[in-house]
Amino acid sequence: MSFSIVGKDSQTQARAGVLKTAHGEVETPVFMPVATQASVKALSQEDLESLGTQAILSNSYHLYLRPGTSIIKEAGGLHRFMDYHGMILTDSGGFQVFSQSDLRTIDEHGVSFKSHIDGSSHRLTPEKVIEIQSELGSDCWTALDECAPYPSDEAATRKALLRTMHWLDLSAKAFLKKRDEGSLALFFPILQGGFFPELRLRAAEHMSQIPADGISLGGFSVGEPKDLTWEILGKTVEALPASKPRYLMGVGTPEDLWNAVALGVDMMDCVWPTRVARNGQVMIRAGRYNIGTSVCRRDFEPLEPSCSCFVCKRYSKAYISHLHRSRELLAHRLISYHNIHLMFTLAREIRQSVIQGDFSQKRRAFFDGLKKTPQLA
């Protein structure tokens, strides 16, 4: 087995584990920064290394369209193309086909669409998506899925789920063929079912017949209220085998990290920490603030005085505030680095608390810390 559990919380579903991949071991719970287009926005691979990045997410759909899979294959795979040597998980692109492309037509065998970049025509099938990921050489592969938009009624969600399950059968077959041919990649197919517990359970039941190394939980954080996220996520995770890692797709504020881990999630990714950084949002333990607020202009303290990242060791709020107001690119890099550093610090603390047995206490302390500074929320 590629995944081993090294600690379990007694009061919640939280666990700590180790995932073995072709590019190193990943200690879970883990937060994965997003390199949609083979770059974590505003950061370099040197930055990822000094941050201690264990794993990143990239996107098959985006890389297939640009630069094109053949170029990355020719480079020797995505790791060599980027020169990033940690674990890479690739999203299937199903979500992007349905949310970003024009004129898509979907049928039993796959989806045809026009590129959001240049309008060129393309077709993705379950087998093609496995092939793309094989050519990219990523470490964890997902499978083509249909993510129902929010809100969708039960009939529409069921229809999308049935198609996703059918495609998953085809994807699994294609994946096993690659494994037989020597691929070391792990299979992390995507579980859908929207916000209908019965459909999620049906998806989990189907997933149990699939040779999955881990389970990607898709269709969350698509516009639904947070209470609904946690309710449906909790019920879904309960129906999954304890032995396999659970990857919650596209969810990732600090609060989400604590809450999702409490429900049994092991891996998460989100563009949020780097996206808000580019708007000047600085993440701190107590919440977040915008570096553009006027109080930062004369504040010569670091972004967060207790933080040990290179940004906080060297630069002041006043300087970064000036960079932000002056639209200097360096502002994006410094705040993105700091925000990812906080996500990694929290993920490590969460893991440590699960192992030490005080996860619930630490989680409470984290949320109490938030409440004390409502002006930052």
Added chain:
Amino acid sequence: MSFSIVGKDSQTQARAGVLKTAHGEVETPVFMPVATQASVKALSQEDLESLGTQAILSNSYHLYLRPGTSIIKEAGGLHRFMDYHGMILTDSGGFQVFSQSDLRTIDEHGVSFKSHIDGSSHRLTPEKVIEIQSELGSDCWTALDECAPYPSDEAATRKALLRTMHWLDLSAKAFLKKRDEGSLALFFPILQGGFFPELRLRAAEHMSQIPADGISLGGFSVGEPKDLTWEILGKTVEALPASKPRYLMGVGTPEDLWNAVALGVDMMDCVWPTRVARNGQVMIRAGRYNIGTSVCRRDFEPLEPSCSCFVCKRYSKAYISHLHRSRELLAHRLISYHNIHLMFTLAREIRQSVIQGDFSQKRRAFFDGLKKTPQLA
């Protein structure tokens, strides 16, 4: 004396020297990257350090308007505000007042204008510009000047020069007062005179009565043909004392570097290498090319195979081309770093060749190298 000459070329006016400043010794000829708003665009101070940056240029006018001089003074000066510890030369802002601000009115005592940022009203005088630079704590100060636009007739250029010389007398007085009060800054007043040799000589004559530590050569690279630049620059430099460093403002392609040094220039700055980088222009010894050209898409070699910068050691043209096409911010940083690295490498080679006595030979070899690859020009 703060400047000592350690080598002279026998065939041209090229010299090699050392400028002692309050923030270290600067080996000349030197190329200074531009940090207009207290940031060399797309680079961090860690980047400047690993590049071996000896000196940068910043801009009094920009920093006075944003973040405001008082904030930088409160931070402990510009070096501490940025956390950059090499030499900083500050431009007076005269050029910017005349080129960027709205509704300026000029009189004998100074210039009133509205900010290009928020339309607020301001007034700069020769004394005020010295005071701003004193509060910034930069190492080399310029003086408020009036740069005649190109083209200007002789009467208009003379009028601007007379005003500049009058202001220079006032600036020198204010500078000496600061020196008496303990300032360690060096004075690099700006010599104007447009493209009229007689006016340039008159300005040089006037400059000889000013307690200048170095001479800033302003009013070049304002739209004139290159032949005219070199003709007037050569005649101007001839009229200057050999003992003082000459700083050619705002000029700085690799070709310019070789040509200006041949005429006796010691210091140069230019936004060019970082500005073109953000448009995808990669500087190499043989000229330059755009990373966006389709031939780069499948080129897995470094930006320049013989280059020793971290970008060339690690990333391929194909990857950087992809970043550029995908509008990823990392492209700006990588190309800017590489371009500045080439400028520094050339400046060091130029200095070495002056000391070794083969400057003209090396200069010829450089230009011959350009000619061999016309497709890159």
